[in-house]
Amino acid sequence: MSEKRSIQSLGATIAASALILGAPIAAHSASDGPELKHTTVLSDLENPWDMAFLSDGAMLFTEKCKGLSIRLPNGNVNHLLGMNGTEGYASTADDLVCAGQAGMNGVAVDPDFAENRTIYVYSASTISDLRTNRVLRLKLNEELTDVSGRTDIVKDIPYKQEATDHPFGDSGAHNGGRIRFNPDDGYLYVTTGDNHNSQLPQSGGSLGGKVLRIDADGKGAPDNADATPEGFDPRIYTYGHRNVQGITFHPETGQPYVTEHGPWHSDEVNALVAGGNSGWDPRPNMAGRGDCPDNYCGYMPNQNEGMDPDERRKFMPITDTATYPDAMKPVWGNNGLSQGISSGVFLTGEQWGDWNGQLAVSFLGIGFGGTPVGQRINLLDLSEDGASVRNVVEMPVPTGAMRYRSLVQAPNGDLYAAVDEGQIYRIQPQ
Amino acid sequence: MKTPILWAVAAVLAIGMSHAQAADESAGETLYSSNCAQCHGPKAKGMASFPSLAGRDAEYLSSRLEQYRAGEKVGANSGLMIPNAKNLSDDDIANLAAYISSNFQ
Numbered sequence: 001m002s003e004k005r006s007i008q009s010l011g012a013t014i015a016a017s018a019l020i021l022g023a024p025i026a027a028h029s030a031s032d033g034p035e036l037k038h039t040t041v042l043s044d045l046e047n048p049w050d051m052a053f054l055s056d057g058a059m060l061f062t063e064k065c066k067g068l069s070i071r072l073p074n075g076n077v078n079h080l081l082g083m084n085g086t087e088g089y090a091s092t093a094d095d096l097v098c099a100g101q102a103g104m105n106g107v108a109v110d111p112d113f114a115e116n117r118t119i120y121v122y123s124a125s126t127i128s129d130l131r132t133n134r135v136l137r138l139k140l141n142e143e144l145t146d147v148s149g150r151t152d153i154v155k156d157i158p159y160k161q162e163a164t165d166h167p168f169g170d171s172g173a174h175n176g177g178r179i180r181f182n183p184d185d186g187y188l189y190v191t192t193g194d195n196h197n198s199q200l201p202q203s204g205g206s207l208g209g210k211v212l213r214i215d216a217d218g219k220g221a222p223d224n225a226d227a228t229p230e231g232f233d234p235r236i237y238t239y240g241h242r243n244v245q246g247i248t249f250h251p252e253t254g255q256p257y258v259t260e261h262g263p264w265h266s267d268e269v270n271a272l273v274a275g276g277n278s279g280w281d282p283r284p285n286m287a288g289r290g291d292c293p294d295n296y297c298g299y300m301p302n303q304n305e306g307m308d309p310d311e312r313r314k315f316m317p318i319t320d321t322a323t324y325p326d327a328m329k330p331v332w333g334n335n336g337l338s339q340g341i342s343s344g345v346f347l348t349g350e351q352w353g354d355w356n357g358q359l360a361v362s363f364l365g366i367g368f369g370g371t372p373v374g375q376r377i378n379l380l381d382l383s384e385d386g387a388s389v390r391n392v393v394e395m396p397v398p399t400g401a402m403r404y405r406s407l408v409q410a411p412n413g414d415l416y417a418a419v420d421e422g423q424i425y426r427i428q429p430q
Numbered sequence: 431m432k433t434p435i436l437w438a439v440a441a442v443l444a445i446g447m448s449h450a451q452a453a454d455e456s457a458g459e460t461l462y463s464s465n466c467a468q469c470h471g472p473k474a475k476g477m478a479s480f481p482s483l484a485g486r487d488a489e490y491l492s493s494r495l496e497q498y499r500a501g502e503k504v505g506a507n508s509g510l511m512i513p514n515a516k517n518l519s520d521d522d523i524a525n526l527a528a529y530i531s532s533n534f535q
Binding site: 047064100101163164166167168169170172173299303304305306364365367368369373375401403405420421422 | 468471472477478479505506507508509510512513
C-alpha cells in the first residue's frame with residue numbers, strides 16, 4: 001500500500017498550526033524537499049519502539065511488551081526473544097517485563113556485526129531485587145531465527161518502581177531507552193530517564209537522567225571520567241537530563257544529538273559534549289521552588305492545569321542556566337512547547353534533496369493545557385557550527401498524523417518510522 | 431374522551447424521551463476520533479502509557495468520564511483526563527461510552 005500527499009496540503013496544515021499556536025511560525029516551506037511516498041512494512045504490532053538494520057536490509061524491531069523480532073528482506077518475520085508471558089518466540093526471557101513507558105525499548109547492531117553477529121537491546125528486567133533497565137548483548141544466529149549468549153552489559157539503569165502523584169505518574173515512567181552506536185568513535189550510547197525522581201539527574205552515582213557512553217562489554221569510554229565531575233560513574237557521558245528518548249550523530253562531525261522530552265514546555269534538541277550538564281534539576285526547595293508533589297517539581301508550578309508554557313519555563317526550566325551557567329544550551333526548543341519529542345535521525349543521501357544532512361525529529365503529540373497536539377516529523381536545518389537551527393520545516397508525512405515513536409534510516413537511505421498505533425512505515429523520496 | 435388523548439400525549443412524550451436518551455454512536459465516533467484516539471489509539475487498545483478501553487462496558491466508561499469531569503483523580507493520568515473531560519456534556523459522555531463499548535472488544 002502506498003500513497004502520496006501533496007506539498008500544498010502541508011502548507012495549509014502549517015498555516016493552520018501557526019494560527020493555532022499564535023507563536024512565530026515554526027515551519028516554513030517544505031517545497032525544497034522531495035515528494036514522498038510511503039509503504040506500510042509492518043502492521044498490527046503492539047507498541048513498536050525501535051528498529052535497527054543489518055547491511056542487507058533485514059530489520060530488527062522491538063515491541064515494548066512483547067520482545068525482539070526481525071523482518072527479513074523478503075518480508076517474513078522471525079520472532080527472536082520474547083518477554084515474560086509471550087508465546088511464539090524462539091527464546092523467551094521471563095525476567096523481561098513491561099509497565100507504562102518501560103519494557104523492551106532500544107535495539108542496536110554491533111558495528112562489527114559481520115564478524116561477531118552481536119546485537120543489543122535495552123529492557124526492563126526483574127533479575128535485580130528492584131526492577132532495573134538493562135542493556136543485553138546477544139548473538140544472532142546465521143539463519144536469523146534465534147538469539148543466544150545473553151550477557152547483560154549494563155544492569156543498573158534506574159526504573160521507576162511505583163506510581164507517584166505526577167502526570168504520566170505510573171511505574172516505568174521517564175525510562176529513556178534509545179541505544180545507538182556512534183560511527184565516529186565506535187562506542188554505544190545509552191539514553192536514560194529521571195524516573196520522576198528529582199535526585200537522579202544531577203547525581204553522579206546514578207545512571208538515571210544520563211547519556212552513557214560504553215564499550216561492547218559495558219565499560220565506560222576511558223575519557224568519560226576526564227570530562228565529568230569527580231566521583232561520577234565512569235559510564236556517564238552527559239548528565240542533567242530529564243527523559244531522553246532519541247539520539248543520533250552528526251554525519252560530518254560525529255557529535256551526538258539527543259531529543260529530550262520537555263516538562264509541559266520546551267521539548268529540546270541538545271548537541272552533547274563529553275561531561276556536559278543538560279541543566280535539569282527538579283529537586284524541591286531550590287532555585288526558588290518550595291515543596292513539590294512526591295518531591296519532584298518537574299511539572300510545577302501547576303502540574304494538573306494548563307498554563308502559559310513560558311510561565312512554566314521561568315518556574316521550572318528544563319535547562320537551568322541560572323543554577324548551572326555552564327549547562328549545554330539547547331540547539332532547538334520546539335518554540336517553547338512540549339509535544340512528546342521522541343526520536344531523531346540525520347537524513348543523509350542525495351535522494352533527500354535539500355533535506356540531505358538535516359535532522360529529522362519525531363513527535364508523539366501531547367494535547368495538554370491548550371498546547372496543540374503536534375503529531376509530526378520536523379526537519380531541522382542546523383547552522384554551520386551545529387549549535388543552532390536555521391530553519392524548520394514539517395515533513396509532509398504521507399502516513400498522516402500518528403504517534404511517531406522512532407525514526408531510523410535504512411542502509412539504502414530510506415526513512416523508517418514506527419508509530420505507537422502499531423505500524424512501521426517506509427518513507428521514500430520519489 | 432380525555433383518556434385516549436392523555437395516553438397519546440404520554441406515548442409521544444415517552445418516545446421523545448427514549449430518543450433523547452438513546453446514545454448517538456455516530457456522534458461518539460466523531461468525538462472519539464478527534465479527542466481520544468490520539469492517546470488511546472484508533473482501536474482503543476491503548477498506546478504507550480495510555481490504557482486500553484477495549485472491552486469496557488458503557489457503564490464503566492460513563493462513570494470514569496463523569497469522575498474526570500468532576501475533577502476527581504482516578505489513576506496516574508488524571509491530570510491529562512480531567513481537562514479533556516471538563517467540557518463534556520451528559521450526551522457526549524453517553525455517546526462516547528456507547529461508541530467505545532459497542533465497537534472495541
